Each structure stands twice: as C-alpha cells, then as structure tokens.
Amino acid sequence: MKLIRLEAIDFKRLSAVAIDADNENPIVLTGDNGQGKTSILDAIMWALTRSGVEKPIRNGAESATVALKLSDGTDRTYTVKRKAKGANAYLDITADDGSKMPSPQKFLDSLIGNLAFDPEAFTRLKPKEQAEALRQAVGLDTSDLDDAYKTSYAQRTEANRVKDNAEKVFKACPVVAAQPLEPKDAAALVAERDELNQKLQMVSAAEQALIECDDRISQCRESIKMLEEKLRLVREHLAKNEEERTAYAASVENRTSDAAGADKRIAAINAELAGITEHNAKITEHNRAIEDRKVKEDAYRAAVKRSMDLDAEVKRIQAEKEARIAAAKFPVPGLSIEDDTVLVNDVPFSDLNTAERIKISALIAMAQNPELKVIFVREGALVSRANLAVLANLAKEHDCQCWIEKFSESPDDDSIHVEDGHVSHVNGQPADAQQLELV
Secondary structure, three states: OEEEEEEEEOEOOOOEEEEEOOOOOOEEEEEOOOOOHHHHHHHHHHHHHOOOOOOOEOOOOOEEEEEEEEEOOOOOEEEEEEEEEOOEEEEEEEEOOOOEOOOHHHHHHHHOOOOOOOHHHHHHOOHHHHHHHHHHHHOOOOHHHHHHHHHHHHHHHHHHHHHHHHHHHHHHOOOOOOOOOOOOOHHHHHHHHHHHHHHHHHHHHHHHHHHHHHHHHHHHHHHHHHOHHHHHHHHHHHHHHHHHHHHHHHHHHHHHHHOOOHHHHHHHHHHHHHHHHHHHHHHHHHHHHHHHHHHHHHHHHHHHHHHHHHHHHHHHHHHHHHHHHHHOOOOOOOEEEEOOEEEEOOEEHHHOOHHHHHHHHHHHHHHHOOOOOEEEEOOHHHOOHHHHHHHHHHHHHOOOEEEEEEEOOOOOOOOEEEEOOEEEEEOOEEOOOOOOOOO
C-alpha cells in the first residue's frame, strides 16, 4: 500500500496543502522553521493513527481536515479522511467504487506498523537508547527481567559482602577442640565443710566439758577432806558427777571417732575453694568460645547459601533474557541486542560506518511497515547527500516511499518547499494554485 496524494486544510500550521506523492524518489519537504513542513508529516500520522498531535486545528480555524489517497499497487484506491472539530474527530474511508469501509480504524491498524520509527534519528541515539528503540520496534519487552536482574544483582553483591565478612570473622575465631566442660559445685563443698566443722566443734565442746568435770571432782575431793560434816552430800555429788563423767567420756570417744580425718578434708576443701572461681571462669570462657564459634560458623554458612542462591537467580534471569532476545523476530538478519547494545553480526551498531548505520536503520524502519510502505526522516538536514542517496536507493530497492523533512530557507531543485502553511515551490519552480479534490 502506497500514499499517492495528501490534502490538508487548517491542520496545525497548514492552511491548504495538496501533494501528489512520488513513488520513485524520496519526497523531500523543505522550508524554514515554523513554516509547516513538520505539519505535513504530522498530518499523515494523524490521519492514519489519530496520534502524535495534541492540537490538530490551526489557530483561528474551526476545524481541521486531512485526506490521504492510498493505492494497493493495482487500480484499487482508498480515500482516508479524518476531520477534527472541537474535541471530536471523525474518520471515514471510501473505496474507489464509492463503498464505505465499515471499520475504518481497524482497516488502518491492519496496514500500519511503526511510522514513528525514524531511521536517521535512530543512528544518532546513544547505544542504550538504540537498544530500547529496537526492543519497542520488535515488541521485545524485558523490563520485568531487567528490574528483577538489577534487584537480584544488588542483593547478590550485598550477600557476597556479608558472606566475605562472615568468612573473615569465622576464620579468625580460634578453634576449640574439647567439648564443653561442667563447672564444679562450690555450694556442695561449702556445705560439706560446714558439716565437718560442726562435728569438730561438738568434739571440742565435749572435751571442754570433760575438763570442767575433772576440775569439779578435784574440788569435791578437797571438800571431803575439809568438810567431813558434809561428806554424805559431797559423796552424793561425787557419784552424780562420776555418772556424768562416764556419759561425757563416751560422748568424747564417739565424736572423736566420727570426726576422724576431718582436719585433712577441711584443708583440702579450703584449697579447692580457693581455686574454684578461677577454674569455673575458665570453664565458662571455654564453653562461650565453643558457642561463639558455632554461631559464627552458622552465620558464614547462611551467607554462603544466600550468595549462591542469588548468584543462581541472576544467572536464571540473564538466561531468560537471552532466550527472549533470541526468540525475538528482528527485522534484519544478523541483528540482535546484547547488554543494551545493538549488534549487527556481533559488531556493535556504533562501530559501523555512517552509510552502514543508515542502511541498517532504514531496513529496520521498512520492516516495521510491511503493508503501508512509508518511512519518515524528520531531520534530513543532518543527513549528508551521500547518505540521503543511500536512503533513496534503499527505498527504491524495497519499493518503499520515503518522506524527508529538511530545513532550508530557499527552495531546492528536488524538493517540495513549504512557506506560511502552503506549498510555494515544487522542484524549485513556483507551485500552481492547489486544487483540493479529496477534502
């Protein structure tokens, strides 16, 4: 499908324009800034898609109309007419036999690929922007994977840092070979010592009682000699004390046997108590070292596992991204995207010479519009004559219509010159009064 005629009334900067399109050579639109050449390309886009234009109606006008005549390469033609009035827009498509297209926009959508893809502008993009533009052109969306990759990559970097730190801490931790030890019970030793001391005190008390009893017997015997008159009472008292002595003697004998070896055991307990605090401190430090090493080892192993898991996730995301890119249908053989860089037969697009970049870009643009064979170059003034010739030859070779917008204050011999919203010159000659046929 080709565009063979354009007419526009009161569209953006255009007052009234009619252009018969040349399908053999590029259609070059020239003019000074603000004269309407950009409005011509916008008019084609708006008529076909109703997009890319916020205010289609020229200042001071009540409505805007753009009409396009399309040819399918045979004798059959279609007139596409879109009109804007106020906030509304109307579209109808009429075949050459007078019949109306029942679903006009659906018909246009079936023809239109990506008219916004400008091959010359593509060559001037930065590598990352070129990769993004090409993804959009071929419908390749890896934004979800890109976001997941960045997140997992950052998490893996942090996890590796944590792992490395955990490894340093763990490996710096001294190795404690023995198993945890049980501390001694000081309370039990103190209780045993107190019990033995109590027994010794009881022996001492019994001995003291025996001594005191002996003293009383001596006093009694002395009293007998001195106090014959009190002999009966003293003898009774003597008998009583002798009985007590017998009981105390038995008690001393029994308690002395019960407390045998107590002095040595008390000395041993005191010696053991003197070192028990230091001993238990060493046991506590020993057990704490074992637990500390275990905690650091667990932290290190957990950090290693997280690092490995995130590394696997990064590789999985990268593999899926590569699979999507490999499955994408690129419009030019050998074209691919790798790490936000467009490659042509494994050579970065930016490393190609200017003519090759123009050629590849044009082929991409043409492949985006297989049904409606039209491409736009909006900044043709930045393209050299040699590269414009490359574009012209490619367009002719691939039967594609090429519209080129080019800044020029004066008319050229091979251009349509626009002044003040209308066509003033065609191929360097003043234009005839334009007769509108479609609108």
